Amino acid sequence: ETGVTQTPRHLVMGMTNKKSLKCEQHLGHNAMYWYKQSAKKPLELMFVYNFKEQTENNSVPSRFSPECPNSSHLFLHLHTLQPEDSALYLCASSQDPGTNTDTQYFGPGTRLTVL
Amino acid sequence: GEDVEQSLFLSVREGDSSVINCTYTDSSSTYLYWYKQEPGAGLQLLTYIFSNMDMKQDQRLTVLLNKKDKHLSLRIADTQTGDSAIYFCAERRGSTLGRLYFGRGTQLTVWP
Numbered sequence: 532e533t534g535v536t537q538t539p540r541h542l543v544m545g546m547t548n549k550k551s552l553k554c555e556q557h558l559g560h561n562a563m564y565w566y567k568q569s570a571k572k573p574l575e576l577m578f579v580y581n582f583k584e585q586t587e588n589n590s591v592p593s594r595f596s597p598e599c600p601n602s603s604h605l606f607l608h609l610h611t612l613q614p615e616d617s618a619l620y621l622c623a624s625s626q627d628p629g630t631n632t633d634t635q636y637f638g639p640g641t642r643l644t645v646l
Numbered sequence: 647g648e649d650v651e652q653s654l655f656l657s658v659r660e661g662d663s664s665v666i667n668c669t670y671t672d673s674s675s676t677y678l679y680w681y682k683q684e685p686g687a688g689l690q691l692l693t694y695i696f697s698n699m700d701m702k703q704d705q706r707l708t709v710l711l712n713k714k715d716k717h718l719s720l721r722i723a724d725t726q727t728g729d730s731a732i733y734f735c736a737e738r739r740g741s742t743l744g745r746l747y748f749g750r751g752t753q754l755t756v757w758p
Contacts, residue, residue, distance in 0.1 A: 533688070573650070574689075574748040621688055634691060639688040
């Protein structure tokens with residue numbers, strides 16, 4: 532248990548559906564991250580939020596829409612996804628990305644399958 | 647950017663030592679990390695090393711850092727079947743505060 536929870540753990544959706552992934556951290560951290568993990572590829576950073584403000588969008592398609600209402604919660608809204616978007620979506624949090632000693636802690640991930 | 651490189655697979659017998667190697671890309675990287683991912687789970691931080699250190703030991707884990715060659719290794723002593731997992735190397739590059747660059751992961755299989 533790392534203090535970062537994600538729901539749902541598994542999600543199957545059609546290409547026309549709209550769904551949302553949720554992440555919550557109980558560590559008192561200020562920054563939250565979304566990563567995409569596909570088979571045989573390095574983890575891909577998607578978004579970074581620091582103090583609820585988006586500080587990085589790594590050229591992610593607009594069919595992925597993040598939302599960070601406060602420092603403890605992060606959402607990823609999904610709509611009109613493609614089968615190639617099927618992957619494990621990992622959330623992480625850290626105390627302060629502006630420092631070299633900052634360490635990221637990951638949640639268990641949501642396994643997404645797009646039909 | 648350039649990739650962090652790791653071998654994809656490693657198999658060892660239970661009780662032997664495992665050594666997982668990683669080559670990172672940025673000589674000014676400040677921190678280097680090892681994460682473990684068990685099946686169906688997220689990434690668990692195992693250990694990390696600051697760039698001004700050559701070695702760090704934590705129980706069965708030993709991390710060695712060769713800055714000249716930009717080479718990082720993770721040695722697991724007395725490897726157990728429960729150590730079977732994917733191990734990811736990650737670097738925090740000097741110019742990108744807050745961003746980690748990960749390798750593709752090494753699948754460690756421990757045979758009884």
